[in-house]
Amino acid sequence: MEAGGGGVEEEEQVMSEVHLGCPPHFSSLHVSRFSFSSRPLGASGDDDGDGSGGSVLIAATSGSCGSPDAVAVDKDGDLVLDRRRRNKHARSDYHLLTIQHGVTSSLKSVGLQVWKAALLLADFVLHKSFTSSNFDGVTAIEVGAGTGLVGLVLARVAGRIFITDRGADILDNCLANVHINSSMLKFDEAKVCVRELDWKMSWPPPVGTYDPSDPSLRYLWSANDIEEAEKATVLFAADVIYSDDLTDLFFDTVKKLMSSGAKKVLYLALEKRYNFSLDDLDVVANGYAHFRSFFATQEEHRDAPDGDKPSLVGKQIDLAEVPQYIREYERGKDLEIWEIEYSPEQELQ
Template identity: 80%
Template sequence: MEAGGSCSGRVGGAEAAEEYQVMSEVHLGCPPGFSGLHVSRFTFSSRPLGPCGVCDGDGSSKSELVAATSGSCGLPDAVAVDEDGDLVLDRRKRKKDVRSDYHVLTIQHGVTSSLKSVGLQVWKAALLLTDFVLHKSFTSSDFDGVTAIEIGAGTGLVGLIQARVARRIFITDRGVDILDNCLANVRLNSSMLKFDKANFCVRELDWKMSWPPPVGTCDPSDPSLRYFWSASEIEEAEKATILFAADVIYSDDLTDLFFDTVKKLMSSGAKKVLYLALEKRYNFSLDELDVVANGYAHFRSFFTVQYECGHRDGTSKPGFVGKQIDLAEIPQYIREYERGKDLELWRIMYTLDQKQQ
């Protein structure tokens, strides 16, 4: 998804301000009427949450929302507020309540956005995919030491977690404001999550231009050149073995562009697997006189489904093969969201030979 944000609290200019505004359920606890950027702190540990899915002993499941102040892209001077906008006083915790494996993921984001800038926000599917990456890192070495790419990264949430174990992580999206916000989140989290910022690469990837992206000279001081790719970075990215994408399925046109980009990327260099999380979104259709998830149906048309027995349906376009991951096998680690029934996680491969698994 596209995302935007800067230290000024700007949300996309005059044109975007006139557009219809949307809000993620993840941000429902934000103070009503508060504009600009926020910082939310999402908490996790190596021990998954209990059966209720939202509490780990103290019954708490609410995100701590912090109003970001202008003038700094680092940790802002801030005051914590609850969902009613009241101040949250910092109280000293007893030592027995402090968990040694307790971690905080700090994300700068918008509270509302236009449809063109939905990546300003944190969405449920990104938190689901983050849980999946955490689970892999806690229970296996599958993601250790790999080169990975997050496509349509928005706030960069998933890539930040993968950076804890990756050799190299490319965070990609479109637009300077979007990528500036990703970079701000890298700076906010590198110390707490203990990853090397040098292993992190924030780059622009416009799906309309597909893969490979234009090569240029990166100049951090020039916003128009700040996120250009070098030839060596493109070569390194093509050696990636894992791709991540969350909440990129919400427009048929963008879905077309997304799969075109992924196809070219997965056809280059090393063999890759795409882990994609989404939330099915329903709209009323005049053609069908019913509430349907048309965007979801279009997404499913791009790949053949592989079932547990190895059988594939034969109704889809060649090349992509997808297998749905059972969410019951992925414990919840992030406290500050409820999954709901419309979230899905897919493992998608691309092969030139349809007979290959």
């Protein structure tokens, strides 16, 4: 999601940890390939162990330079591939998730990068799709989609997915990633809708006449889009919590979405980022307390007095129950996934 703002001075550039080790001065978009299979990492027979699984490592491009298995680039920035030998017992269920992205960006264009929380949420979606039918045929919305990574993984099993964000550069990149992945991940592009959703505007968004040939009309919502989106039962968001102002706008949008149409659940992944605060004279996770103020846990909701119960109720998902499927990232200890539901009866009259 774009952070908004901007000025005449050159904006500070930020870089996702997913891309550490990549050449930071390239101005063009890069392509990274993330590999996964139906068997999580560390499972019996997986080739990350003793190699008995016999599967081939499908190397990532320079965009995954932070990965232990990542490939290198030469002095000209060209890809240097290094493949493991495939033996006769090699497994055939490996998939590539190919993401076009920026290596660095300004704060208002952080959606052009890949962030760890998106990879974690994609692992969650993969786990559900490999072990249950929970997401089969669902209509879903990815809010603040960035590169669209989570929506692309979900598109393998969903009936319809709306990938939403703000800004032509981010939406163009989302659409490119849909085109890149549809054949490799075997989903129908027609069921993936890339649409602009500006959190500063009320839901529903303005209705226009969709025209893929006209860049100014390409990401408009039709009346049918809005009707179908309100039938969504699942919302996804990853790494959208980094500014209090944007957190306010995000939850305002989410509450409007969740109060419209079918009952919905939100799965939100974030990474707690710590900085020293002069106000607190301590190292704190900026914005985390503000984020938590928008919903109560089930225990907090139960103990709140009648008439003062929050409308959003959240449960933190135990990451020990979410195996890692995507190889090219390290989770670390500061990632979280929350399952958040809406209780309309608690809204103030």
